[in-house]
Amino acid sequence: MPTDNIYEVFARKSHDQELKHVxxxxxxxxxxAKAYAWTVYDEETWVEMCVVPRTxxxxxxxxxxxxxxxx
Amino acid sequence: xxxxATAEHETTASLDxxxxxxxxxLLRAIAxxxxxxxxxxxxxxxxxxxxxxxxxxxxxxQSELGHLRLLDGILKKHFGDDPDALLADRAPGAFxxxxxxxxxxxxxTGCVAMTAVVxxxxxxxxxxxxDSAFRPVRQSIDKMLxxxxxxxxxxxxxxxxWAARGDEERAALALQLGAALAHVAEWFGPTGEADDQALVAxxxxxxTNEDILQAVQAEMSSLAADVGLSLPEAEAxxxxxxxxxxRRLGSGGPxxxxxxxxRGDRNDLFKLG
Numbered sequence: 001m002p003t004d005n006i007y008e009v010f011a012r013k014s015h016d017q018e019l020k021h022v023x024x025x026x027x028x029x030x031x032x033a034k035a036y037a038w039t040v041y042d043e044e045t046w047v048e049m050c051v052v053p054r055t056x057x058x059x060x061x062x063x064x065x066x067x068x069x070x071x
Numbered sequence: 072x073x074x075x076a077t078a079e080h081e082t083t084a085s086l087d088x089x090x091x092x093x094x095x096x097l098l099r100a101i102a103x104x105x106x107x108x109x110x111x112x113x114x115x116x117x118x119x120x121x122x123x124x125x126x127x128x129x130x131x132x133q134s135e136l137g138h139l140r141l142l143d144g145i146l147k148k149h150f151g152d153d154p155d156a157l158l159a160d161r162a163p164g165a166f167x168x169x170x171x172x173x174x175x176x177x178x179x180t181g182c183v184a185m186t187a188v189v190x191x192x193x194x195x196x197x198x199x200x201x202d203s204a205f206r207p208v209r210q211s212i213d214k215m216l217x218x219x220x221x222x223x224x225x226x227x228x229x230x231x232x233w234a235a236r237g238d239e240e241r242a243a244l245a246l247q248l249g250a251a252l253a254h255v256a257e258w259f260g261p262t263g264e265a266d267d268q269a270l271v272a273x274x275x276x277x278x279t280n281e282d283i284l285q286a287v288q289a290e291m292s293s294l295a296a297d298v299g300l301s302l303p304e305a306e307a308x309x310x311x312x313x314x315x316x317x318r319r320l321g322s323g324g325p326x327x328x329x330x331x332x333x334r335g336d337r338n339d340l341f342k343l344g
Contacts, residue, residue: 034221036127038224
């Protein structure tokens with residue numbers, strides 16, 4: 001069985017609103033991630049929804065540590 | 072490429088009798104598929120390999136039954152059908168759904184084959200109605216195609232996922248995909264079928280059933296090849312007993328038990344008075 005990947009789900013309700021993070025889904029590929037995102041987070045009428053593999057997300061914060069002096 | 076201008080039809084009044092009858096049969100057949108797809112997706116909201124697939128199938132069931140309501144509206148307004156009577160009063164053999172949907176699906180593999188092949192084939196047909204000269208149909212198609220996008224993603228995703236699960240699943244999947252394709256080919260009917268020719272000539276459909284079927288077969292072959300599956304060779308069908316009224320090679324129809332569920336027969340037990 002292929003491994004599940006985590007996909008973060010972003011969506012907006014109108015074109016003048018910013019994309020917001022609405023949740024995440026586990027899926028084995030991009031097709032299933034799209035299907036799951038659309039069917040799980042269907043409480044709103046979204047004008048745009050997209051999914052991003054969590055592995056593609058580059059952390060900016062450092063989990064509570066300051067990125068200087070090597071710590 | 073030259074294009075032939077076709078008349079636009081707001082109602083059936085401007086259609087000749089043969090085209091009107093052909094359109095009536097086609098819409099009933101699509102509606103029957105929506106009904107049965109909705110039923111099977113509803114059945115498969117339990118027992119899925121992962122919870123997300125159950126949630127997805129629940130949503131897919133709702134959209135199929137929503138599409139049925141849209142089609143029922145057209146059938147009622149433009150063809151005088153009574154949607155309740157179509158469900159309650161017809162004999163099983165009068166239902167014009169793809170015969171793969173007649174019985175309970177053979178496990179999750181069958182559900183994947185239904186989504187990837189049968190649902191996709193009906194959606195491909197809807198796509199051929201996108202620019203229909205019959206405006207009431209054209210106005211309903213965008214909503215259906217928008218929602219069917221996620222059915223296609225779900226079918227493709229699970230085809231790949233199930234093919235990667237193990238040898239047993241791969242063998243069963245190849246078998247069910249082949250069976251579903253054969254049933255879909257039966258439903259689309261013989262080459263040059265008269266109803267289909269009339270609908271294409273009137274601009275109500277933009278592609279023949281033969282074209283649509285070939286595209287579906289090519290898509291399935293490509294998907295199967297991507298995951299190293301070889302599908303069974305399609306056998307030539309004998310369309311001698313086929314009619315556009317029920318789109319079947321012989322007798323048959325949805326199981327009595329399935330129709331009983333759809334008709335809500337057992338709900339009668341709880342009626343008061």
